[in-house]
Amino acid sequence: MTATRIDGKAFAEELRKKIAAQVAQLKADRGIVPGLAVVLVGEDPASSVYVRNKAKQTAEVGMHSYEHKLPASTSQEELLTLIARLNADKAVNGILVQLPLPKHLDEEAVINAISVEKDVDGFSIQNVGRLSTGQKAMVPCTPLGCLMLLRDQLGDLSGMSAVVIGRSNIVGKPMAQLLLGDSATVTIAHSRTKDLPSVCQKADIVVAAVGRPMMVKANWIKPGATVIDVGINRTDDGLVGDVDPAVADVAGAMTPVPGGVGPMTIACLLANTLTATARVN
Numbered sequence: 001m002t003a004t005r006i007d008g009k010a011f012a013e014e015l016r017k018k019i020a021a022q023v024a025q026l027k028a029d030r031g032i033v034p035g036l037a038v039v040l041v042g043e044d045p046a047s048s049v050y051v052r053n054k055a056k057q058t059a060e061v062g063m064h065s066y067e068h069k070l071p072a073s074t075s076q077e078e079l080l081t082l083i084a085r086l087n088a089d090k091a092v093n094g095i096l097v098q099l100p101l102p103k104h105l106d107e108e109a110v111i112n113a114i115s116v117e118k119d120v121d122g123f124s125i126q127n128v129g130r131l132s133t134g135q136k137a138m139v140p141c142t143p144l145g146c147l148m149l150l151r152d153q154l155g156d157l158s159g160m161s162a163v164v165i166g167r168s169n170i171v172g173k174p175m176a177q178l179l180l181g182d183s184a185t186v187t188i189a190h191s192r193t194k195d196l197p198s199v200c201q202k203a204d205i206v207v208a209a210v211g212r213p214m215m216v217k218a219n220w221i222k223p224g225a226t227v228i229d230v231g232i233n234r235t236d237d238g239l240v241g242d243v244d245p246a247v248a249d250v251a252g253a254m255t256p257v258p259g260g261v262g263p264m265t266i267a268c269l270l271a272n273t274l275t276a277t278a279r280v281n
Ligand code: GUN
Pocket: 096, 097, 098, 099, 100, 121, 141, 142, 170
């Protein structure tokens, strides 16, 4: 079998077009332009690239992009003051603080200072709680993008067996909550899981979010299963995912790296910003 290639890049492009159309409508009908503030502390090269891409794509869908680049020496108090100002600013509908923050800053306190309605990353305790109790929540962008691709590929996920490899707060845990919300039977696997290959072999859906190059092997996969690769690992051989490309010989459908989950993240960030705007206006 050669797996169907799940084209996240094309899906994200379509999603951005739909968002751009809704942004234009909002402006024409009510004079409202959604605004996304992105805060970057320090000069981590990977973070700087992400932030630049976010700003570019935000402007491309017709939203206002507000970039706040602060020096690595920024104090907790200075950062919290900026967040308070953005919380109060009516032109700002979404706030994203790029992670990781420099070590001297308290990431948890910073995230939880963002007002729940503007927390477009969905990382605050309140949004995490809302998601896990099935209430209306801002959903973290990467798992939201994975869910969209899975629904598009498989339709109803109800009753399917899903394994999420990785238990991070940014991807693994919210991914599991989303799959549970769609009535899948969910297993969260991680570095201490015993006999991971046999756990995966039972799954209709495997989502790999561990950050280990090509860890998931073809003989771990049930023939015909759908495999979502969240990994973006820089190696000497270039960019590779958490899933061995040979998995494509066994899986029914699979996301490539690059061009799979990656492009969905920013598209979902824009979707969340639009949602945040619609909820307050
Ligand atoms: N750093 C890596 N991924 C993310 C993300 O999705 N949001 C934020 N804020 N920081 C990140």
